[in-house]
Amino acid sequence: MHGYSGKILHIDLTKRKSWVEPKPEAWYKIYIGGVSMAARLCWENIEVGCDPLAPGNPICIAGGLFAGTPVPVGGKYGLASKSPLTGFLGDSLSSSWFAVALKRAGWDGIVIHGASDEWVNVFVDDERVEFRKASHLLGLNTFETEEAIREELGDDQVRSATLGPAGEKMVLFANVTNDGRQAGRTGHGAVWGSKKLKALSIRGTHGVRVADPDALLKLSYDISKTAQGPYTQKYRILGTSSNVLNLNRLGLLPTRNYQQGVFEQAELISGEYMYEHYKVKTIACAQCPIACEQMRRAKDGPYAGAMTGVEYESLYAISSNLGVGDAQAAIKLIDVCDEGGMDAMSAGVTLGWAMETFERGVFTKEDFKCAKYPEGFEPNFGNAEAAVTLAELMCNREGIGDLLALGVRKASAQVDAEREAETYKWAMHVKGLETPGYDMRALKTFALGAATGTRGACHNRSAAYDVDIQGEADRFSVDETRGRHAKDSEEYAAVYDTLPLCKFIRRCFTGKADRSGAWPAIAQLINATTGWDLGYEDIDLIGERAHTIKKAFNIREGWTRADDHLPWRVQHEPMKEGPSAGYVVTEEELEYMKDLYYEAKGWTKDGLIPKEKLVALGMDDVAEEIGV
Amino acid sequence: MPTSTSKYQYVANDAQKCVGCQLCEYICSYIKTGEFNTYRSRIRTVRAEEILITSVSCRTCEDAPCVIACPRDALTQDPNTGVITVDASRCDGCAWCIEACDFGAISINPETKVGEICDLCKDLEEGPQCIKWCPKEALELTTPDRRAQRARRKLAVEEVIGPR
Numbered sequence: 001m002h003g004y005s006g007k008i009l010h011i012d013l014t015k016r017k018s019w020v021e022p023k024p025e026a027w028y029k030i031y032i033g034g035v036s037m038a039a040r041l042c043w044e045n046i047e048v049g050c051d052p053l054a055p056g057n058p059i060c061i062a063g064g065l066f067a068g069t070p071v072p073v074g075g076k077y078g079l080a081s082k083s084p085l086t087g088f089l090g091d092s093l094s095s096s097w098f099a100v101a102l103k104r105a106g107w108d109g110i111v112i113h114g115a116s117d118e119w120v121n122v123f124v125d126d127e128r129v130e131f132r133k134a135s136h137l138l139g140l141n142t143f144e145t146e147e148a149i150r151e152e153l154g155d156d157q158v159r160s161a162t163l164g165p166a167g168e169k170m171v172l173f174a175n176v177t178n179d180g181r182q183a184g185r186t187g188h189g190a191v192w193g194s195k196k197l198k199a200l201s202i203r204g205t206h207g208v209r210v211a212d213p214d215a216l217l218k219l220s221y222d223i224s225k226t227a228q229g230p231y232t233q234k235y236r237i238l239g240t241s242s243n244v245l246n247l248n249r250l251g252l253l254p255t256r257n258y259q260q261g262v263f264e265q266a267e268l269i270s271g272e273y274m275y276e277h278y279k280v281k282t283i284a285c286a287q288c289p290i291a292c293e294q295m296r297r298a299k300d301g302p303y304a305g306a307m308t309g310v311e312y313e314s315l316y317a318i319s320s321n322l323g324v325g326d327a328q329a330a331i332k333l334i335d336v337c338d339e340g341g342m343d344a345m346s347a348g349v350t351l352g353w354a355m356e357t358f359e360r361g362v363f364t365k366e367d368f369k370c371a372k373y374p375e376g377f378e379p380n381f382g383n384a385e386a387a388v389t390l391a392e393l394m395c396n397r398e399g400i401g402d403l404l405a406l407g408v409r410k411a412s413a414q415v416d417a418e419r420e421a422e423t424y425k426w427a428m429h430v431k432g433l434e435t436p437g438y439d440m441r442a443l444k445t446f447a448l449g450a451a452t453g454t455r456g457a458c459h460n461r462s463a464a465y466d467v468d469i470q471g472e473a474d475r476f477s478v479d480e481t482r483g484r485h486a487k488d489s490e491e492y493a494a495v496y497d498t499l500p501l502c503k504f505i506r507r508c509f510t511g512k513a514d515r516s517g518a519w520p521a522i523a524q525l526i527n528a529t530t531g532w533d534l535g536y537e538d539i540d541l542i543g544e545r546a547h548t549i550k551k552a553f554n555i556r557e558g559w560t561r562a563d564d565h566l567p568w569r570v571q572h573e574p575m576k577e578g579p580s581a582g583y584v585v586t587e588e589e590l591e592y593m594k595d596l597y598y599e600a601k602g603w604t605k606d607g608l609i610p611k612e613k614l615v616a617l618g619m620d621d622v623a624e625e626i627g628v
Numbered sequence: 629m630p631t632s633t634s635k636y637q638y639v640a641n642d643a644q645k646c647v648g649c650q651l652c653e654y655i656c657s658y659i660k661t662g663e664f665n666t667y668r669s670r671i672r673t674v675r676a677e678e679i680l681i682t683s684v685s686c687r688t689c690e691d692a693p694c695v696i697a698c699p700r701d702a703l704t705q706d707p708n709t710g711v712i713t714v715d716a717s718r719c720d721g722c723a724w725c726i727e728a729c730d731f732g733a734i735s736i737n738p739e740t741k742v743g744e745i746c747d748l749c750k751d752l753e754e755g756p757q758c759i760k761w762c763p764k765e766a767l768e769l770t771t772p773d774r775r776a777q778r779a780r781r782k783l784a785v786e787e788v789i790g791p792r
Contacts, residue, residue, distance in 0.1 A: 209663055285649070288647075
């Protein structure tokens with residue numbers, strides 16, 4: 001078998017032991033790697049129905065098929081557990097050297113069971129597993145933790161996935177961070193924190209061999225050079241922050257907790273403005289010839305010296321969404337999230353909810369007492385200092401931060417119960433996962449993609465906004481094409497998330513990003529790595545299977561059709577101004593689109609998966625458990 | 629930092645352009661070992677801090693300290709190119725060359741226990757493969773003096789018309 005070692009490493013934190021599980025080639029052919037394999041490992045190893053923060057919820061890591069090879073943007077891995085935010089599958093991707101170290105240590109995946117009774121740093125040193133004390137690492141931020149471990153082990157090629165303070169305190173949207181990259185969304189950091197796992201470190205010293213190295217080198221070289229041209233220009237220069245002005249023009253830039261879609265200070269937080277005033281350097285993940293991480297540093301004012309990589313989703317959430325038109329405060333806020341180890345999108349959307357809850361009088365100044373402001377403070381929209389303070393409180397679970405650390409769904413439910421309020425009406429989430437930076441009221445195909453997303457509202461798992469924005473579908477209305485669009489988008493994304501390859505490379509194969517442009521090249525890359533003989537249809541199947549195992553996991557955990565919902569505001573409260581004013585997604589429209597979507601997927605009206613469908617995908621054992 | 633006074637060419641890194649992707653290490657290790665393994669690369673990227681990134685490989689020093697330090701005369705330097713060669717039959721992996729190198733450009737192969745060092749891909753017509761593969765054109769084959777000439781020119785331009 002090429003491209004795989006055929007071995008999954010199991011580690012039990014309760015019993016402090018480890019063992020090796022061999023997997024047959026047929027299993028890899030179905031699940032491949034990344035989020036698909038991580039989801040499958042979760043399916044196999046979870047105690048069904050368990051609390052996400054209980055020992056029965058495993059941490060499942062799956063390597064990348066191309067990690068450790070020169071295939072551009074293939075240095076990635078998948079991470080899955082049951083999410084404490086959603087109660088369904090939490091699947092994330094992260095990048096860079098950690099993924100390469102995993103591959104070179106000889107593991108296709110790692111499953112971590114149980115929970116430790118004291119803080120631990122698990123060190124996977126090629127074949128050997130060591131349980132190291134981690135109490136002295138507590139309180140260190142994500143970057144410091146990784147460096148401290150490298151120093152301790154005396155090898156600068158040791159790579160660690162770590163928690164910052166947010167993960168230690170089980171902020172429900174805490175991240176796992178490696179090499180300055182985050183396995184974000186869905187709260188993996190909280191799951192790791194519940195197991196007292198401060199860090200997972202890997203040293204991999206073995207070389208990686210592939211089936212046909214000459215072919216792989218030729219393909220990789222050409223893609224790598226193409227990636228220096230126009231197809232990736234957006235990412236290489238401004239980064240995804242270039243979306244700010246584009247979405248603002250369309251009236252889709254979430255502003256003041258989605259009360260508006262046009263931000264009057266958008267110019268001041270734009271990718272263009274950041275580039276001109278705060279540019280420091282562009283950096284790359286391991287094995288990436290594009291390099292999209294645009295490092296920006298605040299140069300004066302209260303946040304001088306704060307430095308972080310700025311990308312659109314974190315940016316909108318903590319700037320326009322909070323009414324903050326100050327790029328340097330935005331840099332500081334993202335930095336607080338990255339160092340603390342929490343998801344900047346969830347943090348921003350939860351802060352937006354808190355600010356609106358304050359402005360509507362449900363929260364008062366009293367609610368914001370803390371060590372820094374003993375009398376409390378007034379977090380109106382636009383108050384950057386309040387936003388920074390709140391982010392810090394959240395990360396440390398101090399004062400009101402303890403409530404906000406639950407994420408917007410749980411925090412609003414708690415406030416509504418205690419104060420007889422209706423803050424759920426402005427709690428922006430799907431299935432408990434905070435929404436991304438595209439206003440769904442006037443992106444109706446994306447609204448469907450977000451509502452049906454297996455991990456909640458996500459711009460990465462569904463890019464259905466593409467058909468809306470490119471005009472392939474009318475973004476203001478619904479029609480019979482939307483089910484197919486949503487299916488195509490999520491399964492296309494699932495192919496990249498499974499190999500995994502970064503989607504930013506998608507136009508560099510042939511200039512065309514669609515299936516006909518990308519699939520033949522991706523098949524060649526897989527075949528040169530594994531020696532298999534996959535064709536066009538097989539690539540489609542990779543995406544469909546990946547999405548199916550995630551959905552199957554959710555069904556087994558109790559998913560019903562009602563869980564595919566939208567935020568209240570998206571359904572009931574149109575924006576008043578701008579090019580997207582006047583629209584909502586009505587209940588009728590949503591249910592109609594869900595029908596179309598389930599039909600396109602080949603599922604039942606209730607959104608369940610027929611047995612024969614699962615069997616046709618080669619997932620017989622899944623069919624036995626949840627097929628209808 | 630010590631600086632080579634060499635007349636010889638070496639693979640230099642423009643840290644402004646380097647993004648730290650390590651593709652140079654992948655290709656180097658493949659050329660030399662048939663496997664992809666950055667531990668076995670003869671060019672090493674260094675990320676001292678998040679944004680401080682460069683790479684290091686043999687600087688082809690004149691009167692190279694590693695050659696002088698070797699107690700078994702396993703290292704020799706080509707007088708025309710400056711490329712240093714390790715004679716595997718003489719090297720016993722004592723690591724004196726590693727200690728002698730101010731640049732950290734030599735390593736010992738953990739399996740064979742023999743010193744390994746960049747040879748500028750002298751056996752390949754295309755020359756150093758790391759340069760060919762670098763996606764950001766951060767690597768080039770140059771000499772310290774040529775780098776100095778360029779630095780002077782850049783300075784002159786900046787003095788006249790400001791930084792570019």
